[in-house]
Amino acid sequence: MKRARLALVFAFTIAASLAHAVQPDEMLADPALEARARALSAELRCMVCQNQSIDDSDAPLARDIRLLIRDRIAKGESNEAVRSFLVSRYGDFILLKPPFKLETLLLWAGAPLALLFGALALWRAARSKETATPALSEAEEARLAAIAEEGGEHVIARERSDEAIQTKL
Amino acid sequence: MIVEIGHYALTLALALALVQAIVPLWGTLRGDEGLASVGQSCALGQFAAIALAFGALAQAHLASDFSVLNVAENSHSAAPAIYKFSGVWGNHEGSMLLWVLILAFFGALVAGLGRGLPLILRANVLAVQGFISAAFLAFILLTSNPFARLSPAPFEGRDLNPVLQDLGLAIHPPLLYLGYVGFSIVFSFAAAALIEGRIDAAWARFVRPFALVAWCFLTLGIAMGSYWAYYTLGWGGFWFWDPVENASLMPWLAGTAFVHSVAVMEKRDALKVWTIFLAILAFSFSLLGTFLVRSGVLTSVHAFASDPSRGVFILAILALFIGGALALFAWRAPMLKRGGLFAPISREGALVLNNLLLTTTCAGVLIGTLYPLALEQLTGEKITVGAPFFNMTCGVLLLILCLVVPFGQSLAWKRGDLLGVAQRLSLAAAVGLCLAVALFAMLRGGPVLAPIAAGLAVYIILGSLSEIAARVWRRGAPIGVLLSRALGLPLSAWGSALAHIGVGVTLLGLAATAFGAETIASMHVGEAQSVGPYQVVLSSIAARPGPNYSEVVATADIRWGGAVVTTVEPAKRFFAARQMSTTQAGIATLWFGQLYISIGDQTGNGIIAARLYWKPLVTFIWLGACLMALGGALSLADRRLRIGAPAPARTASPPVAAAR
Numbered sequence: 001m002k003r004a005r006l007a008l009v010f011a012f013t014i015a016a017s018l019a020h021a022v023q024p025d026e027m028l029a030d031p032a033l034e035a036r037a038r039a040l041s042a043e044l045r046c047m048v049c050q051n052q053s054i055d056d057s058d059a060p061l062a063r064d065i066r067l068l069i070r071d072r073i074a075k076g077e078s079n080e081a082v083r084s085f086l087v088s089r090y091g092d093f094i095l096l097k098p099p100f101k102l103e104t105l106l107l108w109a110g111a112p113l114a115l116l117f118g119a120l121a122l123w124r125a126a127r128s129k130e131t132a133t134p135a136l137s138e139a140e141e142a143r144l145a146a147i148a149e150e151g152g153e154h155v156i157a158r159e160r161s162d163e164a165i166q167t168k169l
Numbered sequence: 170m171i172v173e174i175g176h177y178a179l180t181l182a183l184a185l186a187l188v189q190a191i192v193p194l195w196g197t198l199r200g201d202e203g204l205a206s207v208g209q210s211c212a213l214g215q216f217a218a219i220a221l222a223f224g225a226l227a228q229a230h231l232a233s234d235f236s237v238l239n240v241a242e243n244s245h246s247a248a249p250a251i252y253k254f255s256g257v258w259g260n261h262e263g264s265m266l267l268w269v270l271i272l273a274f275f276g277a278l279v280a281g282l283g284r285g286l287p288l289i290l291r292a293n294v295l296a297v298q299g300f301i302s303a304a305f306l307a308f309i310l311l312t313s314n315p316f317a318r319l320s321p322a323p324f325e326g327r328d329l330n331p332v333l334q335d336l337g338l339a340i341h342p343p344l345l346y347l348g349y350v351g352f353s354i355v356f357s358f359a360a361a362a363l364i365e366g367r368i369d370a371a372w373a374r375f376v377r378p379f380a381l382v383a384w385c386f387l388t389l390g391i392a393m394g395s396y397w398a399y400y401t402l403g404w405g406g407f408w409f410w411d412p413v414e415n416a417s418l419m420p421w422l423a424g425t426a427f428v429h430s431v432a433v434m435e436k437r438d439a440l441k442v443w444t445i446f447l448a449i450l451a452f453s454f455s456l457l458g459t460f461l462v463r464s465g466v467l468t469s470v471h472a473f474a475s476d477p478s479r480g481v482f483i484l485a486i487l488a489l490f491i492g493g494a495l496a497l498f499a500w501r502a503p504m505l506k507r508g509g510l511f512a513p514i515s516r517e518g519a520l521v522l523n524n525l526l527l528t529t530t531c532a533g534v535l536i537g538t539l540y541p542l543a544l545e546q547l548t549g550e551k552i553t554v555g556a557p558f559f560n561m562t563c564g565v566l567l568l569i570l571c572l573v574v575p576f577g578q579s580l581a582w583k584r585g586d587l588l589g590v591a592q593r594l595s596l597a598a599a600v601g602l603c604l605a606v607a608l609f610a611m612l613r614g615g616p617v618l619a620p621i622a623a624g625l626a627v628y629i630i631l632g633s634l635s636e637i638a639a640r641v642w643r644r645g646a647p648i649g650v651l652l653s654r655a656l657g658l659p660l661s662a663w664g665s666a667l668a669h670i671g672v673g674v675t676l677l678g679l680a681a682t683a684f685g686a687e688t689i690a691s692m693h694v695g696e697a698q699s700v701g702p703y704q705v706v707l708s709s710i711a712a713r714p715g716p717n718y719s720e721v722v723a724t725a726d727i728r729w730g731g732a733v734v735t736t737v738e739p740a741k742r743f744f745a746a747r748q749m750s751t752t753q754a755g756i757a758t759l760w761f762g763q764l765y766i767s768i769g770d771q772t773g774n775g776i777i778a779a780r781l782y783w784k785p786l787v788t789f790i791w792l793g794a795c796l797m798a799l800g801g802a803l804s805l806a807d808r809r810l811r812i813g814a815p816a817p818a819r820t821a822s823p824p825v826a827a828a829r
Contacts, residue, residue, distance in 0.1 A: 022689055022780075023689070023769060023778050024689055024690050024691040024778055025691070025772075025778075027689065043557065045553045045555060052406075052409060053555070053556075056402075056404050056406055058403070091550075091551060092550070092551070092552045092553070093551040093552060093553055094553070095552075095553060095555075096553055096554075096555030096556060096557050096558070097555065097557035097558050097561075098552045098553065098554055098558060103544060103548065103550060103552075104540075104544075104552065106536070106540070107536060107537065107540045107554065107558075108562075110532065110533060110536035110537075110540075110562075111529060111530070111532060111533030111536065111562045111563065111566065112562075114528075114529045114532040114533065115525070115526075115529040115566070118525045118528065118529055119525065122521060122525060126513060137503075137504070139504070
């Protein structure tokens, strides 16, 4: 009992002082299993940092999860089982790659949709440029109406004087 | 006293900004030339006032005047002078002050250099700039006063966040802000064009230098931030798709699109409405970035303090400017005259494709960054959008973009010859493809993207070079003629080739990360570990005092074969004032690769946990960014782009002109 308590104290002091991304003492002896653990930790988010994976994080919590992953992998669990265990415990928040589901539909479809709409808009713009002669704008319409009403010279003279004021400015 | 003068100067700047915002606009509406030109003196005066305020705060930091709250919270009397100075912007209030200083600097630049600008355009540009300035000055004065006093004054400051005590802080924020805020000028030009309802190739010629300057600085700023993260965080990561990084990437993507589309507008008078839209977009993303970083919505090293009232204030500024500009756009853009036509297969067409891909990528980054925030607000569900997502969406889009880069550079304006260009690029494409296949065979079962990226990188580099070669090379011409033809090429041609080569170089660096090696071990003094082609021998572990920290330094020899190549000293620093420690990686640059060593804690007498990395060609990532910025600077130096420069004489580049 006393020995167990001593071991616990020791473990805590080590964990506290060793708060640093993957440490030599964490690693599994079997390189294949260790590689699996590394790959898996790279997909998981450190819950207390910004967008860092637990593989890179210095936080003690990340270390705990790294150890947990190695423990489960050493016991022969598949990557999928470990991942789903962690998701059941921490939620989707722990996955750096958000899962496909209804709530993330717009997230995943966002960029492809943007590309699609952009391409469509371009295609339409290119087509309209080729075929349609541009319609008169509102201003041109108004100018045309003015010319029809009061005669061309009046309108042009007025525009000239307007322009002169503008250029003076 | 100096601090109060600074505070007063800042208030004065706000008054000047308000005058600058309103009077010139009133002048152009009334047709009063005198009122319309008030903006220039206001902009110059405002810059002087903000510079004075900034100087006052800097003086307080350098003199360790702990009666100023900002200094007491973010400085330490024992800190080296460089960190005392860079500490001025190593906190929320000071960094906002730097923000407005640079904003006013660009305003003064327009006022001082823009003598060739039409009066109405200049008046409107300065008015919009005045509005932005006034909003942010009000923000600083009302919610984040850097000059607040503290009574009684403490004997010692709380010290700067240790992570920020680095040369990076002296370089990264100013560069980044020069980029971020530089796009404000582009934005003001766009708003001015919309207000006036007129836009033409001359407008593009005035805007392009400002856009290029902002773009170059933003490129360098992002690269510097990335390198800083790389050597500070202790494991060699350089890009995390962190929301704050995304906040700087979005204006860069929009700005890159703008730099390309404004070239089309200047040359061919086309894409006007779209270019205006991009101008609004680029600065809107800068504002969004400022909001994300400064509001405390996100927690990161960049968010120094979170105070909800600040967030609401910046959000209001954001809504006002983005909403206002977009409303103005919706109202006035349909009135803008449409310009030159072009066939889909042309340089214009390629640049439109470039714009499509860049803005789509930008949209992807935006969605990925804001989606978790929005989802949490709407449903309370927390998700993480991390690197794997962005690599799969935005990364792939950017790789597709890389495929068309050399085409855009080689196609002719108006109507291009796709087949001819494809023939010209076939060599580059073949070399790239061979490399990709070879690497793929080598990696077998490894990452798929790395060989593709490496192949694309080589293709872009060779493609850009072949474009230059095709313009210079004439069969049978002697070397001297070829040389003078090369020198006769417009600088902007060299600039764009160099910038594109930079893209390739960065991509090559990114691809090479897949070929790195890593060793994690507990090392005792005298032990050797091999990593990649090198051996690392730990020769000693020692404690060493620093000015405001103490550190444990490991000395490690790097060997190749039997010979010592170089020695590095990775360290772990402990800062007593904040009870925090940082890792100082030991980095040896060997050719273009780096050997990267970071140490953990001592696990026993003379035993230390160490992480050793061999990162081949890793420096290419940032060297490429430097090349991009250099390319931008070369384009900027092109005499055709200088503000107010007369049209170049026809004889400026005789060899090329004669050959064409």
